[in-house]
Each structure stands twice: as structure tokens, then as C-alpha cells.
Amino acid sequence: MNFEFFIAKRLISTKKYKSSISAPIIKIAIAAIAIGVIMMLVSFATGMGLQLKIQEKIAAFNGHIIISNYDNNSSQVSLMPVSLDQDFYPEFKSVEGITHVQAVASKAGIIRTETDFEGIIVKGVGADYKWENFEDFLVEGELPDFSENLNEEILISNFLARRMGFKIGDKVITYFLREDANRPPLLRAFEVKGIYSSGFQEFDELYILADIRHIQRLNSWEKDQVGGFEVFIENFDQIDKKGGEVYENTGSLLDTQTIKQKYYSIFEWLSLFDFNIALIIGIMILVAGINMITALLVLILERTQMIGILKALGDGNWSIRKIFLYNAAYLIGLGLFWGNLIGLGLLFIQKYFKLFPLNPETYYVTEVPVYIGWEYIVGVNLGTLILCLLMLLIPSIVITKISPVKAMKFD
Numbered sequence: 001m002n003f004e005f006f007i008a009k010r011l012i013s014t015k016k017y018k019s020s021i022s023a024p025i026i027k028i029a030i031a032a033i034a035i036g037v038i039m040m041l042v043s044f045a046t047g048m049g050l051q052l053k054i055q056e057k058i059a060a061f062n063g064h065i066i067i068s069n070y071d072n073n074s075s076q077v078s079l080m081p082v083s084l085d086q087d088f089y090p091e092f093k094s095v096e097g098i099t100h101v102q103a104v105a106s107k108a109g110i111i112r113t114e115t116d117f118e119g120i121i122v123k124g125v126g127a128d129y130k131w132e133n134f135e136d137f138l139v140e141g142e143l144p145d146f147s148e149n150l151n152e153e154i155l156i157s158n159f160l161a162r163r164m165g166f167k168i169g170d171k172v173i174t175y176f177l178r179e180d181a182n183r184p185p186l187l188r189a190f191e192v193k194g195i196y197s198s199g200f201q202e203f204d205e206l207y208i209l210a211d212i213r214h215i216q217r218l219n220s221w222e223k224d225q226v227g228g229f230e231v232f233i234e235n236f237d238q239i240d241k242k243g244g245e246v247y248e249n250t251g252s253l254l255d256t257q258t259i260k261q262k263y264y265s266i267f268e269w270l271s272l273f274d275f276n277i278a279l280i281i282g283i284m285i286l287v288a289g290i291n292m293i294t295a296l297l298v299l300i301l302e303r304t305q306m307i308g309i310l311k312a313l314g315d316g317n318w319s320i321r322k323i324f325l326y327n328a329a330y331l332i333g334l335g336l337f338w339g340n341l342i343g344l345g346l347l348f349i350q351k352y353f354k355l356f357p358l359n360p361e362t363y364y365v366t367e368v369p370v371y372i373g374w375e376y377i378v379g380v381n382l383g384t385l386i387l388c389l390l391m392l393l394i395p396s397i398v399i400t401k402i403s404p405v406k407a408m409k410f411d
Contacts, residue, residue, distance in 0.1 A: 026331060029288075029295035033335020033388070034342065036284035037380060041343035043280045044376040047273040049369035054270060055236055057200045057364065058259050060133035061123075061207060063102070063230025064239055065246050066262065070255045076121060076206075078105045078215070078227025082254065085224060088231075090128060094249045097234045097242055102128045105215040105227030109176045110185075111208075113164055120160065122174065124212030130232065134196055134209075141168040141194035146211045153193035153211070157204040161195050168192055172208075176218050186218055199366040266364075285384060288335070289391040296328050297395050321396040328392050329385065336381050347372055 067088075069080040084103060092098035105124040110117055127147040134143060134155065144153035156166060166172060170192050175185040190210060198204055216225065233242045243258040250256060260267045300307070310320055350356055351370040360366050 025298050026295050029291040030331055030335045030338070032291035033288045033332055033384065034339035036288040037336055037339025037384060038343040038346070039284050040281050040380045040384075041340070041347065041377065043277045044380065045347045045370045045372055046368055047277045048373070048376070049371035050363065050365065051270050051273060052371055053369040054200075054266065054364050055259075056133070057198050057203070058263055058266070059232065059236075060137070060198065061200075061203050062259050062262065064233045064236065064259060065231040065243050066228060066257045066259070067231060067246070067250055067254055068228035068257075070253060076106065077108045078219070081105075081219070081221045081225035082228055083224055084226055086229070086251070088246075088249060089229060092231060092246070092249075095242065095245045097238060098231060098246075099234050100130050100232040102126070102130055102230050103212065103226040103228075104129075104230055105212050105219070105221075107176060107215050107218055109174045109188075111160070111164060111172055111174050113173075116164060118160060118164060119206075120174070120208050121206045122154075122176075122208050122210050122215065124210055124215035124227070126212045137196040137198045139195055139197045141192065144193045144209065144211070146213075150211055150213045152189060152191045154190040155194045155196055155209040156192055157207065158195050158197035159201070159204040160208070161192070166192050166195075168195065174208075188214060188218075197366075199360045200364045201360050202364075281380075281383075285387050288384065289388050292328060292332065292388050292392055293395045295331065296324060296392050297398065299327065300324060300395070300398055321393075324396055325389060325392060329389060332385055332388050336384060340377070340381065344372075344377070 067082075068078075069082050071080040088094065089101055089103065092101050103126055106121050107124070108119070109122050110119055112118075125146060129146070131143050139158055144151075144155055146153075154172060156172065160166070164172075172190040172192060174188045174190060176188070177185050190208070196204075212226065213223075215221075215227065216223065231246060233239060239258050239260055243256060243261075247256040307320055311317075347370050350368055351372065354367040356368040358365055358368055
């Protein structure tokens with residue numbers, strides 16, 4: 001390669017784009033890449049964040065898989081007891097990927113004050129209950145301790161506490177109807193130990209957590225009888241598979257149901273986010289690619305004379321095309337840099353400062369949830385770079401059509 005040829009290549013590959021024609025077009029192309037990356041990162045982070053947050057909240061109240069008596073007929077309260085003497089309790093050894101099994105029971109009741117009353121479900125839990133799920137929900141007081149003697153401590157939602165005027169340490173008078181409507185209801189006086197807020201209105205307006213031994217006594221059950229079991233799995237993506245395995249490894253008198261089956265409409269709604277994310281990604285990459293194609297064509301037309309000189313000096317079409325593709329990759333890189341800087345900045349701000357709220361009655365969360373994972377961040381950047389460069393291979397074919405003689409006369 002002679003000296004003139006080397007200089008010509010360096011002029012093309014390092015020249016500052018200050019032309020009155022190409023400068024604004026290049027800036028628009030870089031901005032399109034940046035905006036596209038921001039939109040894709042936000043779509044992934046918020047879409048996946050909402051899916052994970054709702055999954056966590058539903059699992060906190062139900063586990064991932066629910067085992068109960070067939071006679072309960074998918075009721076929210078425990079109608080028929082199940083014996084604790086099961087092969088899968090307290091450890092589900094016959095199925096891999098099960099992290100925890102806990103016994104629960106629930107009973108409908110009414111809490112009443114001097115001025116108001118509210119229908120609720122008292123969920124009885126024991127010493128094996130996975131309280132870690134409620135640590136993030138706790139807004140006041142402490143979590144109850146049911147590991148020793150029977151006590152009257154309860155965990156009540158912030159929604160019910162505010163609605164009924166309860167504070168930490170207050171007595172909550174609860175009535176439970178008998179099967180015989182002619183007999184007076186049973187009464188229990190609980191004490192508010194802690195107040196939680198999951199942001200999931202469907203649960204917050206109903207559930208109070210109490211000692212499972214209260215439910216056993218109210219239902220006249222034995223100490224080894226419970227309403228059912230909640231099973232937690234390691235990988236939520238395998239919930240359908242594990243649900244089938246759990247069903248096969250439980251007794252013939254027991255029914256199993258995953259939370260995807262129990263809350264089918266919610267999870268169907270969540271699945272729409274996958275389509276929305278894919279649609280946004282497709283549109284953003286298409287827009288960014290079209291802008292880059294336009295910018296590359298303008299650069300090629302502006303440097304028609306230089307292309308003719310390089311061809312006259314003996315450089316091949318592919319070698320010249322690579323020079324422009326390298327420059328396009330540099331411009332895409334600039335767009336990716338600013339897109340990641342702004343996009344990730346906005347996501348971290350939302351993650352830690354929670355500036356953007358949501359209506360929990362519609363979205364089941366109080367603020368926009370954010371999931372930041374390197375797998376989709378790397379995927380967005382590599383995917384954008386590779387797809388845009390592949391799209392630019394087509395307009396770079398224009399270089400092969402340029403004649404050296406005509407190009408050097410081009411003005």
C-alpha cells in the first residue's frame with residue numbers, strides 16, 4: 001500500500017463530519033439510536049420488573065403451588081382439613097427444585113369496631129411460615145412469632161388498619177360464623193403486632209395473618225390437621241412442569257394448583273408484556289436502522305470523489321465498504337453510549353427513588369417496578385449494533401456502482 005493510498009483511507013475514516021449536509025443527518029441518526037436504546041432498556045426493565053414483582057406478591061400470599069383437599073373446590077377458605085402426615089412435608093424430597101413447604105389454613109370472618117365492620121379472611125400460619133416474603137411489605141411494627149405458645153398476635157394490612165382505625169397494639173375483635181346459623185358466632189380478640197402493605201389490593205383488603213392454631217380450634221380440627229400446603233419452587237419459569245410433578249407425587253385425595261392456574265387472568269395479562277416488549281424493540285431497531293441507512297447514503301454521496309480516487313489507486317469495493325461500515329459502527333457506538341447512559345440513569349433513579357407511581361388497583365403495584373439485569377442490557381446493545389450493521393450492508397452496495405472516472409468529476 002503506497003503513501004497516498006494510506007492517507008486517503010485515513011481521511012475517510014477519521015474526518016470530522018462538519019459538512020452542512022451530513023452533520024444534522026448524522027446527529028439525528030445518533031439521536032435515533034440513543035432514543036431507541038433508552039426505549040428498549042425501559043421496556044425490558046419495567047416490563048420484566050412488573051412481571052417479577054407481581055409474581056413475588058402472589059407467591060408471598062399463596063406459594064407457587066397450592067396443595068389442598070379436593071372438597072375445598074378452589075375456595076379461598078379451608079373447608080376440609082388435610083393431615084400433616086404427608087410424605088412431602090416438611091421437605092418435598094421426591095421433586096427437585098422445591099425450596100420450601102409450609103402448612104396453612106384460612107377462615108372467613110368479620111372484624112368490627114364501634115362504627116364500622118369489614119369482611120376478612122384470617123390466614124393461619126405456623127412456625128414453618130416463610131416470613132421473608134413479608135419483610136419488604138412491613139411498614140410498621142414487627143412480624144408475629146408463632147414458633148412457641150399460642151398467642152393473639154396478627155399481621156394486618158395497612159389498607160384495613162387505616163379503614164378501621166387500628167394501630168399497633170390495638171385489639172381487633174373478630175367474629176366467625178358457625179355452620180349452624182342459629183348459634184351465635186365465635187369471637188376472637190387479636191392484637192395488632194405488625195402492619196403490612198403489599199400494594200396488591202386484592203390481598204390487602206382481605207388477608208389478616210394469625211396463628212394457625214386459632215383456625216384449628218375454630219374449626220374443631222386436631223393438631224395435625226391443616227387447611228393445605230403452600231409449596232415454593234426455585235425457578236418460576238418451571239412452574240408448569242413442577243406443578244405437574246408435585247401433582248404426581250401427592251396423594252389421590254389431594255389436589256394441586258399453581259398460582260398461574262389460580263390467577264389465570266392476571267398471568268394472561270402479564271404475558272401481554274412480552275409481546276409489547278418485542279413490538280417496541282422491533283420498531284426501535286427499524287427506526288434506528290432507517291436513520292443509519294440515510295446517514296450512510298449521505299456520507300457515501302459526499303465522498304463520491306474520494307471513493308473514485310481510492311478505486312483508481314487500486315482499492316477494492318469491499319475494502320471501501322468496510323471503511324464506511326467502520327464509521328457507521330462508530331456512530332452507532334456513540335448512540336449506544338448515550339442511550340445506555342441516559343436509559344440506565346433513569347432506571348437506577350426509579351429503582352432507588354421511586355419517582356413514578358402507579359395505581360395499585362390497576363397494576364397491583366404502587367410504583368413503576370424496575371428490574372436491572374445484565375443479560376438484557378448486553379442483548380440490547382449487541383443486538384442493536386449487529387442488526388443495524390447488517391441493515392447497512394445493503395446501502396453500502398452503492399459504492400460498487402461508483403465509476404472512478406465519473407466519480408472524480410463528481411461535484
